[in-house]
Amino acid sequence: MPRPVRAEAGAAPRGRRLDLAAAAAAAGLAALAAVVGTAVERAEGTLHVDWPPLYAVWSPHAGPGTVPALAVAALVVAAGAPLAARLRWRPLVAATAAASVAWTFALALVDGWRRGIAGRLASPHEYLGSVPRFADAGAALRGFTDHILLTQPDNWPTHVAGHPPGAVLTFVALDRVGLGGPEWAGVWCVVVGGTASAAVLVALGALGAERAARAAAPFLVLAPSAVWAGTSADGYFAAVTAWGLALLALAAARRVRAPGTVAFAAGVLLGWAVYCSYGLVLAGLLAVGVLVCARGARALPFALLGALAVAAAFTAAGFHWWEGYHLLVERYYQGVGSVRPYGYWVWGNLGATVFAVGLAVCAGLRRAVAAAPGALRAVRRGPTAEAATVAVLVAAALCAVALADLSGMSKAETERIWLPFTVWLLPAAALLPGRDGRGWAAAQAALALLVNHLLLTGW
DSSP states (O other), rough: OOOOOOOOOOOOHHHHHHHHHHHHHHHHHHHHHHHHHHHHHHHHHHHHOBBTTTEEEEEEOOOOTTTHHHHHHHHHHHHHHHHHHHHHHHHHHHHHHHHHHHHHHHHHHTTTTTIIIIIIIGGGTSSGGGGGGGGSHHHHHTTTGOOTTTTTTTOOOOOTTTTTTHHHHHHHHHHHTTTOOOOHHHHHHHHHHHHHHHHHHHHHTTTTTTTHHHHHHHHHHHHHTTTHHOOHHHHHHHHHHHHHHHHHHHTTOOOOOOHHHHHHHHHHHHHHHTTTTTTGHHHHHHHHHHHHHTTTOHHHHHHHHHHHHHHHHHHTTTOOOOHHHHHHHHHHHHHHHHSSSSHHHHHHHHHHHHHHOOOHHHHHHHHHHHHHHHHHHHHHHHOOOOOHHHHHHHHHHHHHHHHHHTTTSSSSSHHHTTTTHHHHGGGGGGGGGGGGGHHHHHHHHHHHHHHHEEEOOOO
């Protein structure tokens, strides 16, 4: 079993009691969001979700993914930590990616192939319906912003209008190589999205926190957020962002032979992420966290060049990011964004996040926050203490979540929208005592299984 990553001083029993208290407080927040949200929706109908704070409906069910999901959960809970401790590094990264993909596929198949995977991206609000409009990709990009507002002719569907064109261009590219249609799109999102866990491991290992990465591996696999990563494009966005940050960590920590080239590639991926989702500009906070943990910014100029290359390509093609963003804000308040109450969602979103990250991560967040005051000092001293590395990355993710929340542009559906940020909260579970690992991992799996079997989620 991986040794615990020390995060705080003090008596162990007291720390474990505080862990349970933090988990109970998080569960209370989620329950309060559900009770208050249900009352508001019944009285006013302004939340526009059927099972607040989640975008879901009550629908107990089972499906072909039920048995595989139970099997994956049992295997990871029973053997995940010992395997993570014993496996060599590269096989561990590969095994984590494979297990995450299997877990996500199994959870999606609880709803059946058609409803769980093949039909999810076939909605008229999704990207695939707009693929034919990119027969002339150049013309579509030049006129992209002309169709964002609801008042404009041939306005884009909700998700196309709500994102820069990199999102829909992904599915255009799949179509061009013969992988068109919702089935391939769903498989793409599950497989690529499932690798985000491996990217987080790579980043932690590059930053000198391999022990923490090994301790976090079972929690990265059994993340309840997999319910929403399969199948949604946001799971794919999360993976693109995570791999960009992983490459940045490798380059910044000089763990590769050509750090400048790797940093440039990191910038390209992070730049592409920003052109897939406007909100991913906040991933810059995570990039800063990576550079702080690496104790150097030599990779930054190369990464900026990579990101600027992506921006220059889109700008030359006729799409202007800032123009698109300002029109998106206007479009957002032409729809349910103008109705959903900020006063509820500014804290209800956090209740939804509890469902996405799980109670083990909430308990670990308490330890990460406790470690935060000394984290920057530990990083500066070097070599970086592992708890400090986790604390810095978790703090960066929390800041991104907080800014997204306060912006008012994330009212509801944050269990899906915030996947690129919440995946970086998961390593907080590595700070929990190793002897409690199986129990906390079982709690993570149980939450995901309950959500997927009792609710029919919108994603």
